[in-house]
Amino acid sequence: xxxxEQSPPDLILQEGANSTLRCNFSDSVxxxxxxxxxxxxxxxNLFYIPSGTKQNGRLSATTVATERYSLLxxxxxxxxxxxxYFCAVGLYNTDKLxxxxxxRLQVFP
Amino acid sequence: NAGVTQTPKFRVLKTGQSMTLLCAQDMxxxxxxxxxxxxxxxxxxxHYSVGEGTTAKxxxxxxxxxxxxxxxxxxxxxxxxxxxxxxxxxxxxxYLGDPNEQFFGPGTRLxxx
Numbered sequence: 168x169x170x171x172e173q174s175p176p177d178l179i180l181q182e183g184a185n186s187t188l189r190c191n192f193s194d195s196v197x198x199x200x201x202x203x204x205x206x207x208x209x210x211x212n213l214f215y216i217p218s219g220t221k222q223n224g225r226l227s228a229t230t231v232a233t234e235r236y237s238l239l240x241x242x243x244x245x246x247x248x249x250x251x252y253f254c255a256v257g258l259y260n261t262d263k264l265x266x267x268x269x270x271r272l273q274v275f276p
Numbered sequence: 277n278a279g280v281t282q283t284p285k286f287r288v289l290k291t292g293q294s295m296t297l298l299c300a301q302d303m304x305x306x307x308x309x310x311x312x313x314x315x316x317x318x319x320x321x322x323h324y325s326v327g328e329g330t331t332a333k334x335x336x337x338x339x340x341x342x343x344x345x346x347x348x349x350x351x352x353x354x355x356x357x358x359x360x361x362x363x364x365x366x367x368x369x370x371y372l373g374d375p376n377e378q379f380f381g382p383g384t385r386l387x388x389x
Contacts, residue, residue: 200378208383209382212379263324266319
């Protein structure tokens with residue numbers, strides 16, 4: 168089956184720093200989502216981005232489907248950005264998402 | 277508009293007991309899903325439903341059953357709980373036009389002793 172790998176597995180930042188999270192996938196995908204799981208366990212949709220670039224405030228994401236990767240950029244990080252970031256891919260002709268193992272981000276003041 | 281809600285939020289069971297987790301959504305979504313999340317891991321699909329009265333197996337279906345009697349509700353049952361089913365369970369839903377854009381509930385933390 169398809170492999171979805173995220174890097175780095177852990178990231179520690181000081182408030183105000185920028186970061187880039189990466190999601191690699193081993194096969195063609197129909198779409199891709201980025202989620203933030205906050206310290207209380209809630210999963211929050213960040214981006215639905217099968218290709219191209221999207222921005223939402225301090226966050227932006229780029230997916231290059233032909234090269235099988237997606238990047239999530241966090242600028243001017245805040246302590247509230249802490250948590251685990253997951254990418255999940257949807258395959259053609261299926262109704263299911265395959266999740267990566269996540270990147271754990273800790274932002275300190 | 278509550279989105280996706282899950283009941284209960286926490287539960288502790290003894291080995292061999294049974295229970296049902298309830299997921300409800302008010303977005304009129306056709307698709308609903310149950311996932312489990314184990315420590316340090318991503319989510320794995322247990323069962324899903326593409327419409328009222330339908331269910332299908334996901335990646336890790338053993339030990340679980342599901343029912344979708346109403347479009348807005350998706351039930352996950354554990355007939356005889358085992359310690360290996362200790363996990364956080366998430367429900368999600370999506371609409372027919374784009375089933376892969378899924379929206380998640382807050383999760384249920386289940387401990388089986």
